[in-house]
Structure formats: structure tokens, C-alpha cells
Amino acid sequence: MSEVVRPTLSDALTERMLELIRAGGLRPGDRLPSTRELSQRFAVTTPTLREALRRLEATGAIEMRHGSGIYVGADIERVVLPNPNMREMDGEQLLELLGARVVIEPPLAAMAAQRAAGAELAALERVLDEAARHLRGEDAELHETNMTFHRATARLAGNSVLHEIVDSLLTVHGAEQRAILQLFDDRRRDYEEHRAILEAIVAGDAAAAEERMRAHLVDVRTVVEQRLHNPPK
Amino acid sequence: MSEVVRPTLSDALTERMLELIRAGGLRPGDRLPSTRELSQRFAVTTPTLREALRRLEATGAIEMRHGSGIYVGADIERVVLPNPNMREMDGEQLLELLGARVVIEPPLAAMAAQRAAGAELAALERVLDEAARHLRGEDAELHETNMTFHRATARLAGNSVLHEIVDSLLTVHGAEQRAILQLFDDRRRDYEEHRAILEAIVAGDAAAAEERMRAHLVDVRTVVEQRLHNPPK
DNA sequence: GCCCGTTAAGTGATTAGATCACTTGATATG
DNA sequence: CATATCAAGTGATCTAATCACTTAACGGGC
Known part of the structure; x- marks a missing residue:
């Protein structure tokens, strides 16, 4: 029943990016590199990168502004990534x-x-x-x-x-x-x-x-x- | 200053899908149609659809299992989509x-x-x-x-x-x-x-x-x- | 000198179809 | 009856190009 779900590529990507933002000392409002640059740096294609970005966006870690750039969210410190292996309420x-x-x-x-x-x-x-x-x-x-x-x-x-x-x-x-x-x-x-x-x-x-x-x-x-x-x- | 951010295609998609899940009476654990079918039904390509899905996943609305399917999340009722145009607290x-x-x-x-x-x-x-x-x-x-x-x-x-x-x-x-x-x-x-x-x-x-x-x-x-x-x- | 429309560079958003990886249930095998 | 194998279905990723939007620099008009 309680199978462990293998982390997917974009799963790992999401965590790595969140880690890098925090470890890099980026503050809310700071701008991240462009999607093109990020996809090169992490060696993944655009759609894959964007899936990871969308997750970070949905959790409030970043904000994506069309034509402008990607910015660190206001409450980057409190972001918690949903864990797919979360146990049921005991x-x-x-x-x-x-x-x-x-x-x-x-x-x-x-x-x-x-x-x-x-x-x-x-x-x-x-x-x-x-x-x-x-x-x-x-x-x-x-x-x-x-x-x-x-x-x-x-x-x-x-x-x-x-x-x-x-x-x-x-x-x-x-x-x-x-x-x-x-x-x-x-x-x-x-x-x-x-x-x-x-x-x-x-x-x-x-x-x-x-x-x-x-x-x-x-x-x-x-x-x-x-x-x-x-x-x- | 307080510019209104235009909703993007996948923005609207995310809301539409959440609405359909709720209006459709789907319960936690229920399975959604496949990505291929969903992308056809909403007339968008796979990557765009997946961005919307990733957001729903990050907010806990759904769960995506590789090789198995897409399932309604446990706390679908509680899900709140982050709104970029959230008005300031008065x-x-x-x-x-x-x-x-x-x-x-x-x-x-x-x-x-x-x-x-x-x-x-x-x-x-x-x-x-x-x-x-x-x-x-x-x-x-x-x-x-x-x-x-x-x-x-x-x-x-x-x-x-x-x-x-x-x-x-x-x-x-x-x-x-x-x-x-x-x-x-x-x-x-x-x-x-x-x-x-x-x-x-x-x-x-x-x-x-x-x-x-x-x-x-x-x-x-x-x-x-x-x-x-x-x-x- | 100052205001404002124009423009070009940079950036995110979306498209298209194909291929790979995983799960699951049916089937065959012992 | 249990186990191993397999095939269909599904999500994950790749590829490369085009579209849409923002921004700031530039320049004409007042």
C-alpha cells in the first residue's frame, strides 16, 4: 500500500532550485536568471524547467512576470514543498x-x-x-x-x-x-x-x-x- | 504601481480545472482523465496543460503518479490558488x-x-x-x-x-x-x-x-x- | 528643458509531435 | 495456487521554433 513514489526529474529540480535560492542568499524581490539560462544551467529543457517553476510559483516561492522576469517571492522562507509521500492523518x-x-x-x-x-x-x-x-x-x-x-x-x-x-x-x-x-x-x-x-x-x-x-x-x-x-x- | 497582471493561458487553465473537479463532484482519490485527453479537451498542448497540473499538484489539489494517473488530492476542498492580484489587506x-x-x-x-x-x-x-x-x-x-x-x-x-x-x-x-x-x-x-x-x-x-x-x-x-x-x- | 509616443532587446508563454519511463492488470507459466 | 512475463495505458521528458509581453532607451514635438 504505502509505496514510495520515486522522485521525478522536475521533482528534484524544484528542490534544487529552492535550495539554491536560499543558499544563494537571494532576498524577496530579487530577480532570477531567465528561463533560457536556467534550463541550460540545470541541463533540462524548457518545459521541464517550467514545471518546476510553476510548482515554486504555486507555493509562493517565486513569482513569474510575463516579459519581465522571475522574482523571489515575499515569503520564500516559509515555503514548504508538498511531500507526495505524506502519511495519512494518524x-x-x-x-x-x-x-x-x-x-x-x-x-x-x-x-x-x-x-x-x-x-x-x-x-x-x-x-x-x-x-x-x-x-x-x-x-x-x-x-x-x-x-x-x-x-x-x-x-x-x-x-x-x-x-x-x-x-x-x-x-x-x-x-x-x-x-x-x-x-x-x-x-x-x-x-x-x-x-x-x-x-x-x-x-x-x-x-x-x-x-x-x-x-x-x-x-x-x-x-x-x-x-x-x-x-x- | 499596482498594475493588474493579465492572466496567462495556463493561469486560466488552472482555475478551470479546479472548478471542474469541484463542480463535477469528484472526491479525493478519484482519477482524472489522462494528460492526452485533458490537453485535447482544453485545446492546449501537453506542456501548457502540465504547467497547470503542476500548480494544482503544488497546492495539494491533485496528485500525479507516473505511469498510473492523476488523482484528486485529499484536501481538494481547502485548496486556494495563489492570486497574483491579491488586493492588499485593508x-x-x-x-x-x-x-x-x-x-x-x-x-x-x-x-x-x-x-x-x-x-x-x-x-x-x-x-x-x-x-x-x-x-x-x-x-x-x-x-x-x-x-x-x-x-x-x-x-x-x-x-x-x-x-x-x-x-x-x-x-x-x-x-x-x-x-x-x-x-x-x-x-x-x-x-x-x-x-x-x-x-x-x-x-x-x-x-x-x-x-x-x-x-x-x-x-x-x-x-x-x-x-x-x-x-x- | 520636459513630456510622451516609438522602438528594439530581453524575457516569459505556448506550440507541435515524438520518444522514454513507469504502473497495472491480464496472461502465461511453474 | 503462486509467480513471472508481457502489453496497454499513462505520466515524464525532449526538441526547436514562434508568439506575447515588459522595459528602458531613444527621439520628436511642445
Whole structure:
């Protein structure tokens, strides 16, 4: 299964160029040699070189300007090349992800309770009604609706940056979603805890909303942790 | 100055393909048509198509396996294509970003205080010593060192997901960094507040660390907000 | 003297078809 | 039944030329 992918020519090229930029002490904004010169220096043809350049461009390492030149990107220091042999998310990472949510989401629930208005609250209620209908349905659908509740709550907090962060945390790989489903499928409790959070938000009780969201996520995390160490048959 | 870069053919291709993958309901792991077929369908030649594919690969949207095929990446949903014409961050966004940091970083300071060990604390001290040397030096260097302090603190919290989030929040485009510098250049206060936070972390006082980090970030945010509404001449 | 259109050199973008290298599943072999 | 072989399909690379854009120098016109 976990075959090691052999690095291709342009793979190596990408790494070599990134290394040379850094080792060469080039600063953001500096101009690189032309494509013709680079392809000669690295002894590859233009298309191959350009594939490597496109990767560096996509990761923010460089910027290619038609007719002008190739320039070192602003955040060259932080560029990380995607590794094709990246392992799937393991249990430890899953716990860290849930730990991150424990930190971030409770304050958002509090903020939502403070500023949520009528129409927005109604939308949140609809999400839970939808979840109620799925209580005896498909696992996948229920899980999706549950995630929607967390997304919607984060949005109500009114900070788009935080909303995007939560959104990305909830958008996990399909395999991990299934892992969560298998590890934590206590549908009724999940639903009821969401209800309790919503009630606090509707009541405008920021402290209660925060605490209930925290308790809820800690619950989830605890169950996942237990199942990981003592997996069901 | 802010010229609009005309989208190139492969630029448009990259977006079109990403759109088609998503609109087509393709899931992670699904296989895409071959390069030959794709180049015909989009009426471009192989090298051009491959440049677009390499960008999608570098952003994690797809995975290319030699001899096998092209597959939809695990986090296709999260993929964001770098936009060369990205508009500069405006004041409102800057405040939201600082607001997000107010929520996330204080708990991390508390976590750092609870689990930080000797060597890690020494490294954090060195960062502040470095900052002290820059107190009368270049603005840019001081700012960079200050950001390093926040990064390092986030790392000490021991949750890699949260660390990455803070890291990305601090990695703002050069233009915005300058904006912050101009809006908030009270070097001494910044430094002293960092010192106070570090002391709490070293003492293992989680509550104090959290509260000082929060006060510090609220300070920064308040100053930025005031300058935005009442800019210095 | 200064402004602005023109121009030419340099650079990235794209084209075309052929060939090489690798994976995978079917087939044959023991 | 397991293993080895093979062929079809696919990505990777090569080749060399042309097109499109940017930039800065140049020169005429005011």
C-alpha cells in the first residue's frame, strides 16, 4: 500500500532550485536568471524547467512576470514543498485537531451569543432541526449536519478570519471523517449537546455558550481518545 | 504601481480545472482523465496543460503518479490558488486578524506555561534578548523578532495544529507588515509586555500568562484601531 | 528643458509531435 | 495456487521554433 513514489526529474529540480535560492542568499524581490539560462544551467529543457517553476510559483516561492522576469517571492522562507509521500492523518494528529477546536470554538460560541440576531438564530435552529431528522438516518448525513452546526456557530461570531480557520479545521480528509464517525457515533448525545449550546446562544448567555461548547468538544475528544487506546472490536 | 497582471493561458487553465473537479463532484482519490485527453479537451498542448497540473499538484489539489494517473488530492476542498492580484489587506481585515489572535493566542500562552521545559524556555529568552538588541535598530528587524516571540510561544503550547494556525496568521504579506509597523511602533511597550508574558510562562503561571497575552494583543489591536480612525499626519 | 509616443532587446508563454519511463492488470507459466 | 512475463495505458521528458509581453532607451514635438 504505502509505496514510495520515486522522485521525478522536475521533482528534484524544484528542490534544487529552492535550495539554491536560499543558499544563494537571494532576498524577496530579487530577480532570477531567465528561463533560457536556467534550463541550460540545470541541463533540462524548457518545459521541464517550467514545471518546476510553476510548482515554486504555486507555493509562493517565486513569482513569474510575463516579459519581465522571475522574482523571489515575499515569503520564500516559509515555503514548504508538498511531500507526495505524506502519511495519512494518524490518531495523534486527530487528537491535536480536536484539541485545537477545544481552544478556538468555545470563545466563538460566546461571541455568537453576544451578537447573534433573529434571522441568524433561526438559520441555526434549522440546522439542528435538520440534524434531528437525520438522527435515525445515514451516519454520513448526520455527521455532515453536525459539522454544519459548528460552521454556522463560528460564522455567527462575526470574525471572518476565525470563521475561515474553523472552516478549514472541519474540512478534514474523507478518511478522517469516517474515522471520527466510527470512533464517535453517539448520535443522541451529540445532538442534545448541540441543542444546549444553541439555547445558550439564543438566550444571549455568552458564559454558558462558551462553557457548553467547551464541554461538548472535550466530550468528543475524550471519547475519541478512549476509542483510540481501546479500539472497538 | 499596482498594475493588474493579465492572466496567462495556463493561469486560466488552472482555475478551470479546479472548478471542474469541484463542480463535477469528484472526491479525493478519484482519477482524472489522462494528460492526452485533458490537453485535447482544453485545446492546449501537453506542456501548457502540465504547467497547470503542476500548480494544482503544488497546492495539494491533485496528485500525479507516473505511469498510473492523476488523482484528486485529499484536501481538494481547502485548496486556494495563489492570486497574483491579491488586493492588499485593508484596515477592517487587519482588525479582524488581530481579533482572531486575541482569541487564539492567550490560551496558547497558558498551555505553554503548563508544559514548557528548560531548554525551550531558554530559546524563548534568547528571542527576547535578540529583540532587546533591536530596540534601537531597524524597525523591520524588531518587528520580525517580535513575531518570532509569538511564533515560539505558540509552538511551546505543544499542539501542532494550533501552532500552524498562529504561524499562518503571523505570516502576512509584506505590505501588511509595514502597515502594522507604521500603525504600532511603540517598541518599548511591545518589548516589555513580551517580557511580562515570558516571566509568567517561566513561572508556570498559566492564568497570568493567558491574561497578559490577552492584554498585550488587546493593546495592539486598540492602538491599530485608533490609528486607523485617526491616522497620524 | 520636459513630456510622451516609438522602438528594439530581453524575457516569459505556448506550440507541435515524438520518444522514454513507469504502473497495472491480464496472461502465461511453474 | 503462486509467480513471472508481457502489453496497454499513462505520466515524464525532449526538441526547436514562434508568439506575447515588459522595459528602458531613444527621439520628436511642445
